Amino acid sequence: MYSDRNLTIRPIKEKDLPRLWELIFKEEKPEWKKWDAPYFPHQTKSYEAFLSEQADWIACENYWVIEIDGNVHGTISYYWEHEPSCWIEIGIVLHEADSWGNGIGTRALKLWINHLFNQLPLVRIGLTTWSGNQRMIRVAEKLGMQMEARIRKVRYYNGEYYDSIRMGMLREEWEQEHYSES
Numbered sequence: 001m002y003s004d005r006n007l008t009i010r011p012i013k014e015k016d017l018p019r020l021w022e023l024i025f026k027e028e029k030p031e032w033k034k035w036d037a038p039y040f041p042h043q044t045k046s047y048e049a050f051l052s053e054q055a056d057w058i059a060c061e062n063y064w065v066i067e068i069d070g071n072v073h074g075t076i077s078y079y080w081e082h083e084p085s086c087w088i089e090i091g092i093v094l095h096e097a098d099s100w101g102n103g104i105g106t107r108a109l110k111l112w113i114n115h116l117f118n119q120l121p122l123v124r125i126g127l128t129t130w131s132g133n134q135r136m137i138r139v140a141e142k143l144g145m146q147m148e149a150r151i152r153k154v155r156y157y158n159g160e161y162y163d164s165i166r167m168g169m170l171r172e173e174w175e176q177e178h179y180s181e182s
Contacts, residue, residue: 002111002112002114002115003111004107004110004111006068006069007066007067007068007104007107007108007111008066008067008068009064009065009066009067009076009108009111009112009115010064010065010067011058011059011060011061011064011065012057012058012059012060012063012064012065013058013059014054014058016065016072017050017051017054017057017058018047019071019072020050020057020065020072020075021045021047021050021051023072023074023095023096024075024095025043025044025045025047025050026044026047027044028042028044029042030042030095031096031097032093032094032095032096032097035132035133035135035136036093036133037130037155038132038157038158039130039155039156039157039162062077062078062079063075063076063077064076064077064112066092066094066104066108068099068104073094073095073096073099073104074092074093074094074095074096074099074104074108075092075093075095076090076091076092076108076109076112077090077091077092078090078091078112078116078125079091081126086120086121086122086123087124087126088116088120088122088125088126089125089126089127089128090109090112090113090116090125090126090127091127092105092108092109092112092136092139100135101135105135105136105139106139106142106143109139109140109143110143110178113125113143113169113174113178114174114178117171117174117175122171123170123171124168124169124170124171125168125169125174126148126166126167126168127140127145127166127167127168128164128165128166128167129164129165129167130155130157130162130163130164130165131150131155131162131163131164131165132155132157132162137165137167140167141167143169144169144173144174144177144178145167145168145169146167146168146169147165147166147167148166148167148168149164149165149166150163150164150165150166151163151164151166
C-alpha cells in the first residue's frame with residue numbers, strides 16, 4: 001500500500017468487489033470506456049459471474065485499486081509485454097468522470113511507478129495509449145515519460161482513425177527525476 005495525502009493505491013480486497021463490479025461491469029456503455037481503448041469491445045457481466053472470478057482479483061500483484069478518502073475510484077495495473085527482458089506496460093482507469101482532470105491519475109501513477117521500480121528488476125516502464133486520449137498522454141509526460149513510438153492510424157473508433165502512442169521511461173530517468181522514494 002502506498003499513499004499520497006488522501007490517495008492510496010493498494011491490492012484488491014474482497015470488500016472491494018461490489019464497488020469494482022459496479023465501476024467496471026455493471027453498465028453496458030460506461031463513460032470511462034470512451035477513453036480506455038474504446039476500439040476494443042466492453043462486456044457487461046453479472047455480479048454473480050464477476051464473483052466467480054474473485055480469486056483472479058483479490059491480492060493480485062499486478063492489478064490494484066485507487067482509493068480517494070477511503071473510496072475506490074479506479075484501478076492501476078501492469079502486464080508483461082515480454083517477461084524475459086523485464087518489459088512491462090502500465091495502465092490506469094479512473095472510472096468516474098469527477099475523478100478526471102484533477103491530478104489523481106498523475107499521483108496514482110507516480111506511486112505505482114515508484115513501487116514497480118522498487119519491487120521489480122526493471123530497466124524500463126512503458127505506457128501505451130491512443131491519440132484520442134490527450135489527458136493520458138499529458139499524465140505520462142508530467143511523469144517524465146517520453147514518446148517512443150507513434151504508430152499512425154491503427155486505432156479505429158467512431159468512424160475515425162487514431163494513432164497508437166507508446167511512451168516510456170528508463171529507471172535512471174525515474175531515479176534522476178523522482179529519487180525513487182519508497
